[in-house]
Amino acid sequence: MRPLLEPAKIGVLVFVAAILQVTIFSSVEILGGTPDVVLLTLMGIALLRGSIYGASAGFAAGFLVDTANLSTLGVTSLLLTIAGYWIGRYGETTGRDRAHAPFVSVAVATILVQFGALFLHYMLGDPVSARIALLDALAPKVALNLLLTLPVYALTRRALALAAAPEGATEVRLLG
Numbered sequence: 001m002r003p004l005l006e007p008a009k010i011g012v013l014v015f016v017a018a019i020l021q022v023t024i025f026s027s028v029e030i031l032g033g034t035p036d037v038v039l040l041t042l043m044g045i046a047l048l049r050g051s052i053y054g055a056s057a058g059f060a061a062g063f064l065v066d067t068a069n070l071s072t073l074g075v076t077s078l079l080l081t082i083a084g085y086w087i088g089r090y091g092e093t094t095g096r097d098r099a100h101a102p103f104v105s106v107a108v109a110t111i112l113v114q115f116g117a118l119f120l121h122y123m124l125g126d127p128v129s130a131r132i133a134l135l136d137a138l139a140p141k142v143a144l145n146l147l148l149t150l151p152v153y154a155l156t157r158r159a160l161a162l163a164a165a166p167e168g169a170t171e172v173r174l175l176g
Contacts (some may be wrong), residue, residue, distance in 0.1 A: 006053075006160075010045055013159055014057050018064035019043035026069075033140025035148050038065060041104045042084050042150070044156025051088030058084025072124060073155050077117045083109045102153045103146060110145045140160060 018087045028034055038061045046054025052163030087105045094101060114133060121128045 006049075006146045009020060009160055010057055011060070013041055013045065013156060018061050018068065020025075022065060022068040028037075030144060031140040032136045033138070035144040036110065036141065037112075038080065038149070039083065040106060040145060040148055041156055042080055042154040043087050043109060044153045045100060045160070046084045046088035047091035047101060047105060047153075048157060048160055049088070050092050051085045053090030054084030054162050055081050056084070058082070072082060072121075072126070075120050075124070078120070079113050080102055080119065083113055095159070100148050106145050106149045110142050111113065111138065116142065126141070131168065
């Protein structure tokens, strides 16, 4: 029963985060930035479950957000798939129990996803402003995401009911 329950829990988390992001958090603007609850939820899933779950959840979340916003299909999916994979790799190669891991993941992923979105929209010919995306909105977005990291990570951890590493997962230990 457990192997079927994990993907269902993750699917519900991703769906709820995507719906909350599209309906509520995308219209909340504080000091020029908007919080990214989907990225925060993805960070929790990827850190707790690894790169495969992170990439899969990132693709699903991005697809839901792109579909709900009626935006260019695949842009958010691509960015969140890459972010979920690399956050999951970071969780697999460092200690999952380290207190700084969620905060480092969120800060780096927020910055890289913002740069990636700017680059992809530019390459697609969409009208984008680098000044607004990077200078005006990036710092407040990182700050808002960092403020929401702890509560979202705690909720994700509780929803996935993780006391230790999942079965079969091993942490990579560096020698030397």
